[in-house]
Amino acid sequence: MEASIIIVNYNSQPYLEKCLESIVKNTKANYEVIIIDNHSRDESVLFLTKLKNPNLRVILNPENYGYAKACNQGLKVASGKVLVTMNPDVIVPPDWLSRLSWHLTNNPKALIIGPKSMGIGGKQWAGPLSFSRKLEAADRKFAGFYHRQSKPAKFLIGCLVLFDRRFLNYIGYFDENLPLGADDFDLALRIRKQGYELRIAKDVLIEHTIHASFERSDPADNERLANASWDHFRRKWRKELQKYGWERLFEDHFPVFPQEQNIKFF
Numbered sequence: 001m002e003a004s005i006i007i008v009n010y011n012s013q014p015y016l017e018k019c020l021e022s023i024v025k026n027t028k029a030n031y032e033v034i035i036i037d038n039h040s041r042d043e044s045v046l047f048l049t050k051l052k053n054p055n056l057r058v059i060l061n062p063e064n065y066g067y068a069k070a071c072n073q074g075l076k077v078a079s080g081k082v083l084v085t086m087n088p089d090v091i092v093p094p095d096w097l098s099r100l101s102w103h104l105t106n107n108p109k110a111l112i113i114g115p116k117s118m119g120i121g122g123k124q125w126a127g128p129l130s131f132s133r134k135l136e137a138a139d140r141k142f143a144g145f146y147h148r149q150s151k152p153a154k155f156l157i158g159c160l161v162l163f164d165r166r167f168l169n170y171i172g173y174f175d176e177n178l179p180l181g182a183d184d185f186d187l188a189l190r191i192r193k194q195g196y197e198l199r200i201a202k203d204v205l206i207e208h209t210i211h212a213s214f215e216r217s218d219p220a221d222n223e224r225l226a227n228a229s230w231d232h233f234r235r236k237w238r239k240e241l242q243k244y245g246w247e248r249l250f251e252d253h254f255p256v257f258p259q260e261q262n263i264k265f266f
Contacts, residue, residue, distance in 0.1 A: 003031040003097055004080030008070040009088045010037070013044040015209060016088035024053075026094045029101075031055060034078060036070040039063050066179025066225060075173060083167070087159040089209040093139035096204055100162045103150045103201045111170065111196040112163045112187070114156035116142060119208035123153055124200055139205040146202035152263050153198045154250045155188035159208045170194060175236075180225035182233035185250065189237060195259030 005023065009016050016035075023033060036059045037044055048058045059073055071085055082101055086092075096115070103113045116126045118138065126138070161184075171190050174183055191198055234241065240249060244256055253265045 001032055001079040001081070002029045003027075003082040003084060003101075004074075004078030005031055005033045005084045005086055006071060006074030006078060007033065007035045007086050007088050008038060008067050008074070009035055009040060009044055009048075010064065011040045011042045011044065012088040013040070013042050013047050016044060017047065019086070019088050019090055019092075020051075020056075022091045022093075026092050027097050028095055029082075029097050031097065032057060032078070032080060034059070034074040036073050037061060038065055038067075038070050064221070064225075066176070066229075067181075068174035068178045068183050069176040071183075072173045072176060075168065082162060082164050084160065084162045085158065087208065090160050091135055091207040092160075093135055093205060096206070097162075099143070099204050100201050102148060103199055104162060104164060106148075107150065107197065107199055109195075109197045110150075110152075110199045111167050111191050112156060112161050112198050113150070113201055114153070114161050114198070115201050115204040115206045117157070117159070117206050117208050119206075120157050120159060122157065123151075124157055126205055135205065135207045142205045143203045149202045150199045151202060152265055153200050154192070154265055155185055156198050156200065158184035158187070160206055167191075170196065175232075177232040177236075178229040180222065181229040183229070186233055186236070189240065189249070192260060193257050195257075197263065 007016070007019065020033065032055050034057045035048060037048060038061050045060060061070065075083060100113050100115060104110060114124060117124050118126050118133070118135065126142070171187070171194065175186050178186055188198055248254065249256060255261050255263055
């Protein structure tokens with residue numbers, strides 16, 4: 001198997017359906033999709049049990065295990081050489097997988113690659129588009145203008161990231177004490193502390209509906225899980241947060257760890 005695509009789903013059935021349609025339509029490589037459903041209360045389970053796709057594997061959890069633990073469930077059964085974790089509210093463009101994989105193969109210090117996006121902020125934001133807002137047309141513009149260009153980043157938003165099995169060997173699995181949120185910041189620090197890079201593929205553009213599952217879930221449950229995640233993150237990285245502050249760790253252009261001295265963050 002060339003690639004394993006892991007999707008953690010929670011109350012996101014309408015978005016998940018469109019996400020899977022885009023994967024089937026726009027993925028050329030030999031792949032499998034592993035969906036871990038965290039005990040959804042909407043129509044997700046009914047939808048998943050009716051799917052007939054030989055490339056699809058579904059794991060139905062008896063309770064909400066949180067994002068990180070569910071991701072690890074998928075990673076532990078994945079057979080692909082290339083691994084992708086993806087939110088169910090993401091739409092991918094044509095040939096997205098091979099284009100992202102090119103950047104991983106051709107940047108040996110990079111352990112993880114993320115795309116540009118029409119739906120997220122920060123350095124992965126596509127910016128104000130002066131052309132079509134339809135994903136395929138916009139992606140063609142980015143693919144042509146930024147052909148095989150990427151840039152190092154201090155962190156990548158976890159809605160879609162691509163890596164290979166070096167990541168699991170060098171960094172390990174997701175921290176399961178981060179059930180909802182902060183997992184992408186945690187991974188970024190772990191990767192950079194070990195001397196490896198995160199990179200943004202400037203020539204791949206996705207569409208992402210921010211916090212789709214949040215809007216369809218119990219606010220009190222969301223708050224409880226998110227608070228647990230961020231409390232753990234702040235304890236885990238207390239020394240770094242006190243020494244450098246949030247902006248230096250994640251937002252400005254200056255290196256933090258000794259291994260980053262030769263990296264130019266754009």
